[in-house]
Amino acid sequence: MALKNYNVAELRRLDVEHHLAAQQDHGMMRDIGGARIITRADGCYIRDAEGNAILDAMAGLWCVQVGYGRKELASAAYEQMLELPYYNTFFKTASPPTIELASKISGLLGGNLSHVFFNSSGSEAIDTIIRMARFYWQAKGQPERHVIIARENGYHGSTIAGASLGGMRAMHAQGGPWVPGIEHIRQPYLFNDGFGEDPRAFGEAAADALEQKILEVGPERVAAFIGEPVQGAGGVIIPPETYWPRVEAICRKYGILLVSDDVICGFGRLGQWFGFQHFGIKPDLVSMAKGMSSGYLPISAVGVADHIVEVLRSVGDDFVHGYTYSGHPTAAAVALKNIEIMENEDLVRRTREDTGPYLARRMAALAEHPLVGEARSLGLIGAVEIVSKKGTNQRFGGSEGPAGRIVRDICITNGLMVRAVRDSLVMSPPLTISHGEIDDIVDIIAKSLDEAAPALAALG
Ligand code: PMP
Numbered sequence: 001m002a003l004k005n006y007n008v009a010e011l012r013r014l015d016v017e018h019h020l021a022a023q024q025d026h027g028m029m030r031d032i033g034g035a036r037i038i039t040r041a042d043g044c045y046i047r048d049a050e051g052n053a054i055l056d057a058m059a060g061l062w063c064v065q066v067g068y069g070r071k072e073l074a075s076a077a078y079e080q081m082l083e084l085p086y087y088n089t090f091f092k093t094a095s096p097p098t099i100e101l102a103s104k105i106s107g108l109l110g111g112n113l114s115h116v117f118f119n120s121s122g123s124e125a126i127d128t129i130i131r132m133a134r135f136y137w138q139a140k141g142q143p144e145r146h147v148i149i150a151r152e153n154g155y156h157g158s159t160i161a162g163a164s165l166g167g168m169r170a171m172h173a174q175g176g177p178w179v180p181g182i183e184h185i186r187q188p189y190l191f192n193d194g195f196g197e198d199p200r201a202f203g204e205a206a207a208d209a210l211e212q213k214i215l216e217v218g219p220e221r222v223a224a225f226i227g228e229p230v231q232g233a234g235g236v237i238i239p240p241e242t243y244w245p246r247v248e249a250i251c252r253k254y255g256i257l258l259v260s261d262d263v264i265c266g267f268g269r270l271g272q273w274f275g276f277q278h279f280g281i282k283p284d285l286v287s288m289a290k291g292m293s294s295g296y297l298p299i300s301a302v303g304v305a306d307h308i309v310e311v312l313r314s315v316g317d318d319f320v321h322g323y324t325y326s327g328h329p330t331a332a333a334v335a336l337k338n339i340e341i342m343e344n345e346d347l348v349r350r351t352r353e354d355t356g357p358y359l360a361r362r363m364a365a366l367a368e369h370p371l372v373g374e375a376r377s378l379g380l381i382g383a384v385e386i387v388s389k390k391g392t393n394q395r396f397g398g399s400e401g402p403a404g405r406i407v408r409d410i411c412i413t414n415g416l417m418v419r420a421v422r423d424s425l426v427m428s429p430p431l432t433i434s435h436g437e438i439d440d441i442v443d444i445i446a447k448s449l450d451e452a453a454p455a456l457a458a459l460g
Pocket of ligand 1: 123156157262263264289290
């Protein structure tokens, strides 16, 4: 296939004139003269219009599990579009890929999660969860059970409900009023909030914050607790192993629904099909997106436990919720093919037994770097904490933010796409990544830290 030629200057001009990018400082985008134009990608590499090849340690936005350039996924979309490009599930209708995908995913979820509700994005899946959890309790004759407890620095999307549920201070500071009936508790962030403490005790204490909040709100008013198995956008915060089992026990004690937001951790990221499976818990609702189609088309889902389905089936009326694109046949066909590729290439086991442990070993070596306070990973997700004083969690300039951005920009110049979350660099490469490419990620980060040292020192 011939490569397209682009007029880069013109594209950047039009970008400034007409395009507002996601989650951006729009004044800054204007001042820098528009976006870097990404024109193509292959394997674990993206390429920009200037011809730079960049190793994509973010797998797009935590989503390209099978890597770029998969012709099988393009063919699956093409064939499905010729057969039935679109239809909805509103009119007592469904399409073959939609049903097959629901069945496939329920098998991967296991346990009593035998039904699936489709949406297009992670945020929409979160909206579905909020509406379904509240409707469930209403249908059970307990409408006062509507409060949902989430965590500070958790991320659950950018719609008004997703942003309300998430615990992102920067989001909450912009606009509002937010969706009522949402409470936040502390996060299990050992490096920042419990530096030097015993991880097991710290994990238990962080979980106990849930019980305290339930008692404060009143157990009879709490519908559900939601958390990401590993917080992704919050900075790849891997909870101590005591955390999730205790959270689960607290949910069971008070009879509240346990929700796993598996939008990032799902589809092999932690070395199991779903993140909650790594921590050995049994949620009642599970959101998923991203890796479900490797991002090739937008599709998301909510796994729903049998006891919730029974209640939905008992109300004798419509659950008045759903989207035009719920169960989109072409997106579903691509997701099915994506899962097939993951199975054929054994990507989940490979992440658990091979590439994940290899990344962990390389991260342990990176942790020796004088500017690194901690380098942690689980499966193929990781974070590197930048500190001003080795052996502490102190930050350059006394506050988080600038150091992360400085090192990230140098990494990108050095050919590595990583994201800065405050003063950590986060990564979640494609699950197809090789050992050599993992070496490149770690080596480029180490080199970029070295190069950043004078600028970081200038922050004070
Ligand atoms: N939940 C989690 C855990 C996420 O990481 C994200 C996206 N990063 C979302 C929800 C929202 O997904 P989307 O951007 O597809 O709406």
